[in-house]
Amino acid sequence: MSKLTLQYEGIVLKDHAVGSGLTIGRLPDNAMIIDNPAVSGHHARVFLEGHQVILEDLRSTNGTFVNGRPITRHVLQHGDEVLVGKHSIVFDQNAVEPQPVSGPPLESLGDTVYLDTKQHRALRATLESARADAAKSINARPATPVTTAPPRVGILRVVAGRSEQDQYDLGAHTSLIGRSDTALVRLRGWFKPSVAVAIARSGNGYVATPLGGKTLVNDERLEGRRILQDGDMLNVSGLILQFGWKDGVPAESAA
């Protein structure tokens, strides 16, 4: 059985069995929904042709890429990485075993050596220039812009329920909601979970992970990791919070 695995910034979001085929897009009538402005309503589709699994771009605004190259129609091979907006979809031909991240080399080893600071600096300079050259000549991956802009800061606005503040800045790497002393958003009450949700920075966005009690996002039970979108409503054990961007930074520049 083959499957497609939707990932964002290296984080696995969801597996989809290819089955007899599926559509990929922003609108809710797609089998694989990617709720992101960079993705067209009906962006691409995957279908079977004999034993082959075909990926076809549905004349999307921002295009579909396989291993860095734009495609209109492509026969998927095991391990192909499809890029739709900023999301990547990895094709797994025989989805029984877990995917390796990469294979290690199996050469014999000498003693481990350490480069001192001076050697290290020289090496780093060489690598930096090589990296710059590589970027100039290949121009390989369109959807991984090398920007150095500071990451956007998300906020949680309290919509309903008891809390110490009206609004919380998600400036830390990990922000917790719960009864714990270390929580950014403190829940009060004996039966509240010590840590209900962790909201962690990931690339330029935030990922919510449920850790205790009951949490809903837009009235849907939060079961696994989920990327937060501007305007998402969180119900964390009764406390209602809305996720957004600080200073009203627009969600995405694409599309």
Next chain:
Amino acid sequence: MRLRVGARTDTGRIRPQNEDAFMSQAEQGLFVVCDGMGGAPAGEVASEMAIQAIARRLTGTDTGEDSTSPFLPHTTRLLDAVRQSNEFIYGEAQKDPRQTGMGTTVVSAWIREHIAGVAHVGDSRAYLWHNDRLEPLTRDHSLMEAHIEAGLADEGRKLPVEQQNVLLRVLGREPAVEVDVTEVPVQSGDYVLLCSDGLTRMVSEEDLAKAIQMFQEPQQICDHLIATANQNGGADNITVVVVEVTGGWWHRLINGVGSHLRRTLARDSMRVSPLNDPRPH
């Protein structure tokens, strides 16, 4: 949250002595693996020193929070402890000529309230097993990895053997060291795996994943992985620490019943949705 732990270190089949060291304290949720270098006795000394220094710093009283840290207090303390251990080893190496040039890698995880803070220097690694998948939590500070990051992966792989072991950062060789830190939420059913490169050079990540999936019990996973590394050559010392995150017994009971119900309900309500009309928007 409860942690089930397995840990083991092995000299391997080639090296005369084991310069790896580890600490596994399930009660505190604190786990460290160090891979010493510099030859006997210095390598052994450095890795053991790092472990002791980190443990001392973390079991001692909190020296006050760094409020500017973007990380949770326990992660910040772990980072501080790793930095301190560098200063300590460097200082000791200056005192004793037999120990000049000693150094060690470190990978450490402190798991509290479902958040794993991870700090590392060198090429000892941490992985998270989440949702039937292995996710790397660390990036080696090695020449090979630097090539890969620079977009020169192929050249990195083609490096001569002697350059494949070059580390760009270790503990104990400079007065100060840059420590990589990350934080990751861990849910029941997740595993955190720490290891020295004696494992990752001998066993593929695919096989690491398979071992977790197959054995599930942390000590069995460790034993199996060390056996596999030795079967594949055992070229270096091998150390593995595996931590399984589980709920309390009542949590596991409720979850067990819950997931059984969910599975049953999902089976009942499962229906095949027709392929959507693939028209462009």
